[in-house]
Amino acid sequence: MEIGFRWYGKEDTIPLQYIRQIPSVTGIVSAIYDIPAGDIWPAEKIRELRDSIERENLRLSVIESIPVHEDIKMGKPTRDRYIDNYRESIRNMGKAGIPYLCYNFMPVFDWTRSNLSMSLPDGSTTLSYDFGEVEKINLREQALDLPGWGTKYTKEEINRLLDTYAEIGEVQLWKNLEYFLKAVVPVAEESGVKMAIHPDDPPWSIFGLPRIITGAESLEKLVSIVDSPSNGVTFCTGSLGPNATMDLTASLESLLERKRVHFVHMRNIKRLDNGSFYETGHLSHTGDVDMYRIMKLLVDHHFEGVIRPDHGRNIWGETGKPGYGLYDRALGAMYLAGLKEAIEKGK
């Protein structure tokens, strides 16, 4: 198991040199951010990214993410062209020797929060999700721009997307995912790349858009669609944690037994009433995710993939990209390394 750290490329305010100084971190999780969704990632650009990381004595372990073009998710006739491009990007990743690819299949919006700076009693701030508040948002009336979405839409575009996805619904979205996986997983396998879908965050439908990667059953269903080690999951404890009905450890164990977990996002959340939640520090007792049990399963199953501390709070006056400051994520990495050492040596 390798401990990785997400880095947003040269634009990131956190330099690789700082990440290198976090004891235990050897892997970098990154992406190329200036390629439009749907275009091919050229081999040369991937190599450049890889080499810039290796020059700092780190390694590019995971691509998070190559975005899946909306036409693929919607099953439009144009999808085949974008799927071909995706396959080519995977081949190029393989040639550069990058082993893991994290992606998601969330319609239109990636992770969603209602507050980016909720105050905690210790004076830190964190990301939170108020279920009622998000329910009240009418996207047809109100423009929104939240982090993680990467794309801005006009009112007309949003309306068109909402209408199209309302027709698609969950059943068809699964079919579109299946079509995509059947086309790309064999190429990933040939290329030595392991794909790892990221669960929907939060794990339920928002703004009337269908969302399907929401819990234990959907993860099992996903890995069964194409029976290949290249068709796996990113087990994100903070995305799945808000699903109060899910037994995270049972699900992780089953997927580890099937050897389909390639990447783990370690993040803790605290559930509130009615589906609301906020993100806590990484330590188990601050939230609802038992990080010790997650790490124990990874160690016991000789997990060979990559884990990374996920979103941190803003502490020590740090400002910056929501969830992706240096300090709290570095504390998270150390906590995870400590858990790992204790479990390994306690055996």
Ligand code: DNO
């Ligand atoms: C949020 C991240 C997600 C993730 C994508 C993967 O912090 O975990 O944005 O990168 O969903 O495709």
